Amino acid sequence: MTQYILSIDQGTTSSRAILFTLDGNIHASSQQEFPQHFPASGWVEHDPEDIWRTVREVCDDVMEKGCSGTNEVVAVGITNQRETTVLWDRATGEAVYPAIVWQDRRTADWCESLKKQSLEPSVNNKTGLLIDPYFSATKIRWVLDNVPGARQRADKGELAFGTIDSFLLWRLTGGKVHRTDATNASRTMLFNIHKQEWDQELLDLFGVPESLLPEVMDSAADFGQIVGNGRLEGASVMGIAGDQQAALFGQTCFETGMAKSTYGTGCFLMLNTGDKALTSEHRLLTTVAYRLNGKPAYALEGSIFIAGAAIQWLRDGLQLIRNACETEPLAEGTPVDHGVYLVPAFTGLGAPYWDPNARGAIFGLTRDTGIKEIVTAGLQSVCYQTKDLQKAMEKDGLRPITLRVDGGMVANNWVLQFLADILGARVDRPALVETTALGAAYLAGLQAGVYKSLEDLSDMWRCDRSFDPVMTKVQRDSLYEGWIKAISKL
Numbered sequence: 001m002t003q004y005i006l007s008i009d010q011g012t013t014s015s016r017a018i019l020f021t022l023d024g025n026i027h028a029s030s031q032q033e034f035p036q037h038f039p040a041s042g043w044v045e046h047d048p049e050d051i052w053r054t055v056r057e058v059c060d061d062v063m064e065k066g067c068s069g070t071n072e073v074v075a076v077g078i079t080n081q082r083e084t085t086v087l088w089d090r091a092t093g094e095a096v097y098p099a100i101v102w103q104d105r106r107t108a109d110w111c112e113s114l115k116k117q118s119l120e121p122s123v124n125n126k127t128g129l130l131i132d133p134y135f136s137a138t139k140i141r142w143v144l145d146n147v148p149g150a151r152q153r154a155d156k157g158e159l160a161f162g163t164i165d166s167f168l169l170w171r172l173t174g175g176k177v178h179r180t181d182a183t184n185a186s187r188t189m190l191f192n193i194h195k196q197e198w199d200q201e202l203l204d205l206f207g208v209p210e211s212l213l214p215e216v217m218d219s220a221a222d223f224g225q226i227v228g229n230g231r232l233e234g235a236s237v238m239g240i241a242g243d244q245q246a247a248l249f250g251q252t253c254f255e256t257g258m259a260k261s262t263y264g265t266g267c268f269l270m271l272n273t274g275d276k277a278l279t280s281e282h283r284l285l286t287t288v289a290y291r292l293n294g295k296p297a298y299a300l301e302g303s304i305f306i307a308g309a310a311i312q313w314l315r316d317g318l319q320l321i322r323n324a325c326e327t328e329p330l331a332e333g334t335p336v337d338h339g340v341y342l343v344p345a346f347t348g349l350g351a352p353y354w355d356p357n358a359r360g361a362i363f364g365l366t367r368d369t370g371i372k373e374i375v376t377a378g379l380q381s382v383c384y385q386t387k388d389l390q391k392a393m394e395k396d397g398l399r400p401i402t403l404r405v406d407g408g409m410v411a412n413n414w415v416l417q418f419l420a421d422i423l424g425a426r427v428d429r430p431a432l433v434e435t436t437a438l439g440a441a442y443l444a445g446l447q448a449g450v451y452k453s454l455e456d457l458s459d460m461w462r463c464d465r466s467f468d469p470v471m472t473k474v475q476r477d478s479l480y481e482g483w484i485k486a487i488s489k490l
Contacts, residue, residue, distance in 0.1 A: 003074050004067055005445050006235070007437035008055055010080045010164050011243065012101065012265040013312075015054035018434060019066040020441045022074075022450055024460045026434065028066030030058040037098065042105035042347060042356075045098040048086050051164065052171055056230065063231035070235045075448040076226065077239035077440030079246035080164040082187045085139035087150065087212070088167065090160050093175050097147050099164070100139040103266075103305055103347040107138035108356040119205065126192045126199055128277060128286025133348075133356055134303070136163060137189035137206040144207065154209050161212040163188070165240050169223055172237065177224035180214040182291035183245040191216070193277055193288055196296060219245070219290045220447040239443025241290060243436050244268040248299065249290055250439030251404045251430065252458045259400035261389075262436065263409035266350070267307035267382055269389040270299045271400055282392040283352040292446070300398060302351040302389030306360075307382045308409050310344035314378050320371045324408075327375050331414045334376040336421075336471075337479060339364040341384075341486035342377040352392040353487070363486045382409065383419045384483040390423055402426045406435040413467075421471035422480060431462035 004027055009016040016031040034050040067073065083102035088095045100106070111131050114120070120131045129135055140161055144151040153159050162170065166180045185191040185198075190208060192199040198213055217223060223237040241249060244262055248270050251260040256274035261267060270289065277286050277298040289299035311327060314320045321327060341363045348356035362374065393399055403425055409415055410429050420427040432438060445451045469476075 002067070002072055004072055005441040005450070006059070006062070006073050006076045006232070007440045008059065008076065008078045008168065009243070009437040009440065010051060010055055010078070010168060012081045015051065015058050016437065017055070017058040017062040018437045019062050020438065022445070024432065024438060024441070026432070028062050030061035030065065032058055040106070042108070044101040044103045044347065046084070046101055048088070048095040048099050048167060051099065052168070055168060059232055060230045070232060073232070073235045074450060075238040075444035076232065076235050077444035078165050078168055078237060079241055079243050079436050079440035080168070080184070082163060082184060082242035082244065083134055083136050084164050085136045085143070085161070086164065086167045087140065087143050087159050087161050088170070090158055090175070093171060096150055096159065097143045100142070102134055104139065105133045105348055105356045107133040107142055108348070110138055111356070123189065123202065124279070126194070126202060127189050128186070128193050129189050130283065130285065130354055131189070132354055134350070135187060135189040137202070137208065140212070141207050154212055157211040159212060160214070161208070162214055163242070165242070166214045169237060169240070172226045172232070173224040174227040176227070178214045179217050179223055181217050181219045181221070181240040182288045182296060183219055183242045184240070185216045186288040187242060193286065193296070193298070196291070218292055218294060220292055220443045222447065237444070238447035239440050239445070241440060241443055244270055244301065245289055245299070246439030246443070247406055247436040248272065248439065249442055250435030250437070251406060252461045253404065254454045254458060257398070257400070258404070260404040260406065260435070261386060263307050263382060263405065263407035265307065265309045267304035267385060269302045269386060271393060271398055273298045273300055273398070278396070280392070280396050282395045283354055284389070284392050284396065285351070290443070300393060300396065302392060304385040304389070305347050305350045306344040307385070308407065309346070310342070310378045310381060311409070313344070313346070314375055320375055327379055328412045328414045330372045331376040331379055334372045336380070336418065337475070338373045338376060339366070340369055340373045340377040341482055342374065342381045343486050343490060344378070344381050345490060352388055358490045361486070361490060363489065379412070379415050380418060383415065383422045384480065386419060387422050387480055387483070390425070400425065402428060404428050404430060406430065406433045416467045420467040420469045422476055424469050424473070424476060426469070427467040429464045429467070431464040
């Protein structure tokens with residue numbers, strides 16, 4: 001009998017299910033986009049029922065296409081958009097408010113007031129995070145304070161909080177299991193990453209009742225059995241990780257100093273620091289990379305809020321292109337020094353600036369500027385933002401020399417060559433770029449005993465193509481200086 005591992009990859013703009021063969025190849029996949037909601041400036045919401053519906057439908061679809069039944073599925077892994085916050089009724093499973101997405105900036109003023117009280121150092125020491133609307137804690141408080149009766153119900157133990165992995169696990173197990181893994185917990189701003197436990201002082205600071213919180217497990221663990229959910233009935237969830245940590249795992253960056261960068265809706269550069277939780281002096285985040293057998297591995301992370309979403313905006317907002325695949329030939333026909341800089345700060349700026357109030361802008365427009373220059377500037381903005389992160393890591397003494405990349409944008413060869421040029425570093429694209437889903441599959445497979453060790457997984461990684469820098473240092477520095485000037489004008 002053929003055996004598979006099913007990965008549920010619940011992202012910011014779509015839900016996917018992928019059946020992997022045990023040697024790490026894709027057997028079948030299914031994907032659905034779902035609506036984004038922007039009820040006010042800087043607010044981003046999802047309907048949890050849209051998320052749940054699309055997850056169920058892609059799982060049923062991929063099972064119908066790819067295998068005869070759950071007897072062929074040895075384990076299920078979940079990877080998810082991180083920080084996105086849902087509170088639901090423990091009795092009915094219904095959300096009390098739409099999911100507040102990680103990009104949402106509605107709590108920026110309150111975060112600023114906390115920083116003015118000099119609370120950020122103590123929060124950072126415990127969580128590795130900076131006080132920012134990005135993380136879950138202030139989103140939870142907003143729901144409790146703004147949804148009528150929510151705080152009273154939470155205090156009575158009637159509500160549950162979860163990032164998307166917890167919400168899906170609750171639904172998949174018929175409301176029997178309320179759990180998360182250490183990577184997702186580490187992104188809530190409520191979890192002490194050194195003690196590996198929820199922190200009472202942080203719960204008090206953010207006004208979050210402990211009764212809301214899920215149990216925190218290893219990233220590879222027996223999370224629960226799926227019941228009452230169509231073609232997945234009886235399968236067991238054995239791996240969970242937030243999307244960026246799952247991508248690090250899927251890229252097999254298990255050794256200290258290895259780095260990956262994922263180019264999806266946002267961009268996230270993560271560098272493995274081993275068993276040491278290093279504190280950045282340059283506004284990077286310290287986070288749990290994964291936790292196995294009770295032992296956490298840590299990472300430094302730089303988070304960019306808008307990467308592929310900038311190309312989506314060029315397509316849907318400005319309608320300069322019909323499809324993202326049009327960007328590569330447009331860029332190939334455009335000089336790299338065309339003089340236009342697009343800063344996609346649509347929901348503020350992430351690392352290393354952490355400016356929630358910044359907004360997007362285009363600089364350097366002239367009468368000669370056309371579609372190809374603006375589109376190329378959009379692609380370059382992703383690479384310049386990655387350079388920002390590389391510079392911050394350099395200052396912390398940890399410069400990644402080689403970068404393993406993944407995500408939808410890495411199909412664009414022009415982007416990866418410009419990325420290598422602007423970083424002055426080799427960029428490796430793996431043979432399988434769906435590394436986020438693959439990481440969740442690897443974690444589930446480890447727990448199921450399919451894979452015996454991290455070394456076994458490392459041996460499975462394959463490079464599709466390497467991109468080496470060819471740009472001169474003078475040109476690289478000149479282009480990046482223009483980016484820094486553009487940022488300074490926001």
